Amino acid sequence: MSAKDDRHQALLAALQRQQTMGVAELARVLDVTEMTVRRDLEVLEQDGLIERFHGGARLTPRASFEPPFVLRERMNASQKRAVAAAAAGLVRDGETVVLDGGSTGLALAAELSTRRVTICPLSLRVAWAFERSTSVTLLLPPGVARPGELSLTGSETIDYLGRHHFDRYLLTASGFTIAEGFTEWNAEDAAVKRAALASAATCVAAVDAGKFGRLAFADVCAIDKPDCVVTSDDLPGGALSALQQATQSVHLAS
Known part of the structure; x- marks a missing residue:
């Protein structure tokens, strides 16, 4: 996998552990800039994997409780x-x-x-x-x-x-x-x-x-x-x- 794919996987894993996290907290966990986190969140939101809110993100909720295959x-x-x-x-x-x-x-x-x-x-x-x-x-x-x-x-x-x-x-x-x-x-x-x-x-x-x-x-x-x-x-x-x-x-x- 590329460095970006590795980072996306780490970001999703962090959200899976804590459900909801802020951009600053994600930047500290991933050891990257907040700008990088925002770009990653934008991509993952387009893929339907996360939902962004002001200052942070959460995994996309699923009524069936089954995480989507792509996630x-x-x-x-x-x-x-x-x-x-x-x-x-x-x-x-x-x-x-x-x-x-x-x-x-x-x-x-x-x-x-x-x-x-x-x-x-x-x-x-x-x-x-x-x-x-x-x-x-x-x-x-x-x-x-x-x-x-x-x-x-x-x-x-x-x-x-x-x-x-x-x-x-x-x-x-x-x-x-x-x-x-x-x-x-x-x-x-x-x-x-x-x-x-x-x-x-x-x-x-x-x-x-x-x-x-x-x-x-x-x-x-x-x-x-x-x-x-x-x-x-x-x-x-x-x-x-x-x-x-x-x-x-x-x-x-x-």
Whole structure:
């Protein structure tokens, strides 16, 4: 990423932590001038990611509580790439793999695009990421593409997954906690993820540490259901030992 992209990501992360911040405070956190912050806020507002007010900004509120895809794609980008590389490394050539959507799903697609595997993508965005791949075989499930997100949902997708037996499911999630397990903002997405989990012999959960402790709307599975949880190495204090006790296996990606 460019220096500007890095700065935008840091700015969005700061707003995510504190919800609302002033220009002067953002300038101190980012170690840049207030003029630079104002220019960055203007760009991010045009992208629909933040709302500016006199002297500061806040993240754009969403009635559904699901952050927009373009925002999620920019948040914790380096951690997602590290998690994707580690999770993809657990996939063996020749396997049939159900691959989740979302921004982490795209990062996983980038890692798998040169591998000799069969991929069943649960998102049109992820499917398109394999456009130039000459080694991946794509199995496109039927279903309804959810507006904006472009994840595949509905009874046809669930039925399709139930009629196939995959080697591995690469699960992504909006949040994960010890008590509540893996959760999703959208109930239809969660239903498809549960069907994918039932259709696969093994499951690897690929979730960056920024999602730890976050509880989304709909349950996907318990914390100990995946065979392995791959997460980034910036977990908050005490979280690693708690995950190691609660899960089958934890792999830290750096």
